[in-house]
Amino acid sequence: MSTDFEKKILESIREIFGYEELTLVQKKVLDYFRRRFYSENSYKKDLLVIAPTGSGKTLAILMPILIMILSRKDLNPIKILYITPLRALNRDLFDRLYKLFESFNLSIAIWHGDTSYNERRRIRENPPIMLITTPESLQYILINEDLKSFLYNISYVIIDEIQELIDDERGCEVSVALERLKDFSKDFMRIGLSGTIGEPDLVGKFLSGVGGRYDVIDVSSEKNFDIDVILPSSSGDNDENIYVEAIEDLLKKIEKPVLIFVNTRDEAEHLGSLLSSRGLRIYVHHGSLSKDKRLEAERKLKEGSIDAVIATSSLELGIDVGLLKNVIQVRSPRQVTKIVQRIGRSGHREKEISKGFVVTSRNIFDVAESIVIARRGEEASRRKDLLEKPLIRRNPLDVLMHQVVGILLQYKKSSKEKIMSIIKRSYCFKDLSEEILDELLRFMIDMRMIRKDQDGLLEATGRGRIYYYSTTMIVDTKKYDVINTLDKKEIGALDEEFVIRSLNPDEIFVLAGGLWRVLNIEEDKIFVEPAKKFEGKIPRWIGQQIPVERNVAREVCSLLNLVIKDLKPSKMFWEDRYYEHLREILSKEAKVSEDFELGDKKIFVEKYSDEEGYHYIFMYPCLGTRGNRALSYYIQNMIRKIYGIKTISGSTSYAVVLISDKNVDPIVLSDVLSKKISKDDLIKILEESIESSDDMRWYIVSVARKMGALEKEVSLKEAKKYADFYRDTIIWREALNEALQELFDVDVLYDFLEKIWSRNVPVIIRDRKDDLSIFARASLEVLSGFNRVFEKRFLPEDLLIEIVKRRLYEKEVELICLMCGHVFTRKIKDLQDPLTCERCGSVLLAYNKYRDERSRMIVKKMIRSLSTGNSLVKTFSSLSDEEKEILKMLRETASLIASNGRKALYVLAGTGIGPETARRILSKHNDERELLRLIIEAETKFYRTREYWEK
Structure with missing residues (x-):
């Protein structure tokens, strides 16, 4: 050199x-x-x-x-x-x-x-x-x-x-x-x-x-880190206000600008709106924003001309954001590697300490997890064993297919042996068998991606070339706009993956700080209403995707066990104030006795029945996200197989939750867990569970796209159809393989089951007749998107009615006079009874719901015919069948308006409400509140059955 x-x-x-x-x-x-x-x-x-x-x-x-x-x-x-x-x-x-x-x-x-x-x-x-x-x-x-x-x-x-x-x-x-x-x-x-x-x-x-x-x-x-956990007050206002105030206070004390990390795009937008409303100069940065908006946020952060940028993982990596002094993480980042990467964005100069803050919610698991991950983050540079281990994909067949076509395009022609020799040098495919490659090559020939020449050499076809150029391992997905049917406003947008994996009609999910029930899913829209009650469902939310590793989960549960027993932890948990804060939270809980234990030394089970007649079972094995998810799928499948009982299962990194409309005896859990099976049988049971799950729909769609078997645009119904169509194909097998590797930690689950079999682990059952323990409530909160949603999860009926009333009052309607043909528009709130034509004074005013020109022309045609001396019968008979139907509809609305005044217009303006439904509603109601409640019911029914009406 x-x-x-x-x-x-x-x-x-x-x-x-x-x-x-x-x-x-x-x-x-x-x-x-x-x-x-x-x-x-x-x-x-x-x-x-x-x-x-x-x-x-x-x-x-x-x-x-x-x-x-x-x-x-x-x-x-x-x-x-x-x-x-x-x-x-x-x-x-x-x-x-x-x-x-x-x-x-x-x-x-x-x-x-x-x-x-x-x-x-x-x-x-x-x-x-x-x-x-x-x-x-x-x-x-x-x-x-x-x-x-x-x-x-x-x-x-x-x-x-x-x-x-x-x-x-x-x-x-x-x-x-x-x-x-x-x-x-x-x-x-x-x-x-x-x-x-x-x-x-x-x-x-x-x-x-x-x-x-x-x-x-x-x-x-x-590299040295200084990570402070900001603990919320354990009493007082709702969780959302508390952590927003904590961030606002922090921004006043520390050097700006600050990079604030959150775990989901929805939360980035929501928090950005809340902080901006308090007068702070805030920009938001995530992958769904336009390139220009992201660049502007990066530039403002680098210039130091704003207070903060709120980002998801989009700013975790090495994009230059200037010399930041502080980083804030909102709620637990869920992984040590994430906190190290995120807090590491501050203190860029060598030997400078990276300073960060984790602002927790009041959820006891979130608090304890934040404490443990912050401690591990501070020590991770010296102890690599505290960091999550990477999981390398094994033999991904969609990658293999893409690379086979690439090799054939690169060499023009190639033998199978040559392809195998190149592929097997990759660490991802070191265990690839010849049988799997042979099967894939046959599939590719059937798909006309490749062909064999007369010498037995393989070459790519024109279709194969198009596939290679148009396909990547990043699956392009569309967005669904979420519409609140009460006020017709857009709440936000959801990725196709979340919709296909998580949503069906009647499902409850979390978005924009609220709980919503799905009424119907169309090509690019999801129609919803505010959820009024759980009805035995576990709400879905986007933030459940970042997995917590088993070792972190075990340490969190060990810390909480010490707090339950009022044992002072060792220095590994440092700072007394963290311990005291957890003690303060638990001191208000009469439901947690000293024999309560989280983890796998005892299987502590809580049973609870709500007023709706749904029965809940909670257990706390602390196997981490993938381990607990595997356990929940396993238990659900075994209970259905052995006892014929259907349950809904959910899991967090710490808990497994089962919900049923049948009163399941918790001893059933003990029977299921004590049943010895081989690891191969366990995998088969988990495969069966995935195959019947909504998750499988997404994996099928995703893999089929990556293997060139499916176009980008796919409706939810088509996704279900393709899931069945590709059953028992190589696409199905790869989707199953992907799901197993991503969703479950089979080794962790089998290790847990073996401990139960060998150590005779006791199962302790607590029947919570009146209320849930803090750990059960905290588990439901995590499953439902945390306290910021729980505090306002169900809107009071009075508020729902007021929202619809306001929307209908503000609705601009078009009226057609059936006597003179005059057309005029007004907001409903500006109309007064009795309703009459402003030109001729007639009370025969028809409501033109869709403001279509054809309705206006039919009325004018009828009036012209009558004015020339034709009888009503002759005039009516001169209309086409379709025109007669439209005129009949207009006359029915005019009759309702003449009899009921503005109230009829109020009902007819509801979405999907025609004259027949309006007449039924008007005949039933006793007062305005009841009228509005019936309108809401009719609109909800329409959205549920909309596709059939449109057909």
């Missing part, structure tokens, strides 16, 4: 980026490359660099690479391929590095989904030294004929934020793509850049592939 170039590059970095001296990771990586330059033995090793956010990882790796290629005058493009998981990171990286590359006359370019045709043509004609791309665009680059010869020159492939790719299918796509690249380029060095992560060796194996060698430079232990 040339010391001259080293000096020049260091000078440029100091000048452009303002570095006074190199950071620790930059020094270590530079020293590593110096040693590597002079050592042939280590030349073929790959490199994994682990360092905290903001430590300068990107420059750490590019600095020695630039020195190497400039020293060797090795400037044949493309020399460096730089892969990031997000297009926004591509843009941010290009903006930061352009000046550095330009200072050495080196070219740099971006190729991703937003790159224009002209820019792509320029890259093909004059490739850069460094090409920045995404996992998706890499797939196209590999088969681009214009770039193929330049890919041979690649010496370095850098995968930035590799921790974000390792545990999903996009990562497996990159893994196979690197093996494909290796097959037609000279030997290149693979470099992974990662934030703090658990089990670095697994990441190294993923990076290098089967048989690859790698080194690890890990400086994450040098």
Whole structure:
């Protein structure tokens, strides 16, 4: 390595980026490359660099690479391929590095989904030294004929934020793509850049592939965190106001601007609205917002011209947001890796402490989980075992299918053996069997994606080429607008995945701080009403998707057990105030006795029946999100099989909840749990449970899209149809495999069951005749979207009636005089009884509900006919059947208005209410309240049966 170039590059970095001296990771990586330059033995090793956010990882790796290629005058493009998981990171990286590359006359370019045709043509004609791309665009680059010869020159492939790719299918796509690249380029060095992560060796194996060698430079232990948990008052106003006030108070005390993280988009918008209404300068940032809005929020945050940006995971990664001093996390982030990544966005300078705050709700599980995760986050840099371990997908067949077509397009033709040799070098497919590949190839031939030539070689078809170009492992989903039928206003929007997995007519779900019941789901709209009661249902909400690992759940339950028994915890839980706060919450609970225990040493079961006749069973095994979910599916399935009892099951990271309209004896749980089965049988039972669940619909739709068997646009009904259509196919099997890996932790569940079988674990049953314990209530709160929803979960009937009354009063209606044909519009609130035509004074006013011109023309046609001396019978007979039907409808509305005045108009203006229904409502009601209640009932019935009426 040339010391001259080293000096020049260091000078440029100091000048452009303002570095006074190199950071620790930059020094270590530079020293590593110096040693590597002079050592042939280590030349073929790959490199994994682990360092905290903001430590300068990107420059750490590019600095020695630039020195190497400039020293060797090795400037044949493309020399460096730089892969990031997000297009926004591509843009941010290009903006930061352009000046550095330009200072050495080196070219740099971006190729991703937003790159224009002209820019792509320029890259093909004059490739850069460094090409920045995404996992998706890499797939196209590999088969681009214009770039193929330049890919041979690649010496370095850098995968930035590799921790974000390792545990999903996009990562497996990159893994196979690197093996494909290796097959037609000279030997290149693979470099992974990662934030703090658990089990670095697994990441190294993923990076290098089967048989690859790698080194690890890990400086994450040098980063210090100071994470404070802000505890809410255990009494007083509702939970929403308390945590909003806590954030507002915090913003007054700490240095701004601040990055505030939440776990869902809905919560980002909701909290943004609440804080903005208090006069704070707030921007929101999440993936559903337009690119311009996201860029504006990033710019304002970097400038420091606002108080805070509220973000989801969209700002977790390395997008430059300036030098922040503080980060706030609202409620538990649910994972240690998330709190480290998020709080690590503050204190960017080396040796600067990353300062953060977790503002909890009053939910006892959320408080304890926040305390445990904050403590683990502070210690994680020194103890990697406290971090969640990445889960690498095993043999994902949708990825395999996409890559097979890619290989065939890359080589024009190939044998099965050649395909197998490339694929099996990827760590994701190290266990792939020949039988599975054979079955997939047969499926692809049947789908006309590939074909065999006369020599038995495989080649891609035209359809296969279209599939390869049009498909990625990111499933594009549409949005559903959610409409409140009471006031016809849009509440918010839901992703297709949530709708297909979670919603059916009559389901209850959480959105925009309220509970809603689904009336009907149409092509792109969901019609809902405010939920009035649970009716034995567990509400669905979007925030349940981030899993809590078993070790975190166990520590949370251990902490709570100490508090229950009034035992002072050791220093592992530090700060007395946290312990005292939990004690204060529990001290108000008469339902928690000292023998109450969370976890797997005792199976503590609570039984409760509500006034609606629904029976609840709660247990607290603390197996984490995936372990408890597996247990809930297992118990539900076994109770149905053995006892023929149907239940609704739900789970949190700590509890399993069963609900039934039958009074299930909790001893049934003991029988189910004590029944010994093999692990294979357990997996079969879980597979059966998934196959009959709504979750399976989504996995089928998702996998079918990724395997080219389904178009993007699919209705909820079609999703159900396809779920049955693809049963027993390779699509079904892959969907089941995906669901098993994502939803359940089978090992954790089987370990739990084995403990019960071997230790004779006691089952303790408590019958809660009058009220739930704090842990049961907290579990329902978590299942329902936390206290901010629970405080106002059911709107009082008086308020519902007032909302409809206001909406109808404000409705503008069109009236047609059947005597003179005069047409006029008024708001209902502006009309006074008796209702008469403002031109001729007639009381025969018809309501033109849809304001259609045809109704107006029919009335005028009738009046003209009568005015020329024709009889009513002759006039009526001159109309077509359809015109007669319309006129009949108008005359019926006129009759109702003449008899009942404005009240009739009030009813007729209701959605889906025609003259017949209006007459029935008007004949039944006693007062205005009863009238409005009947209108609400009629509208609700219409939305439930709307599709049949429209047919």
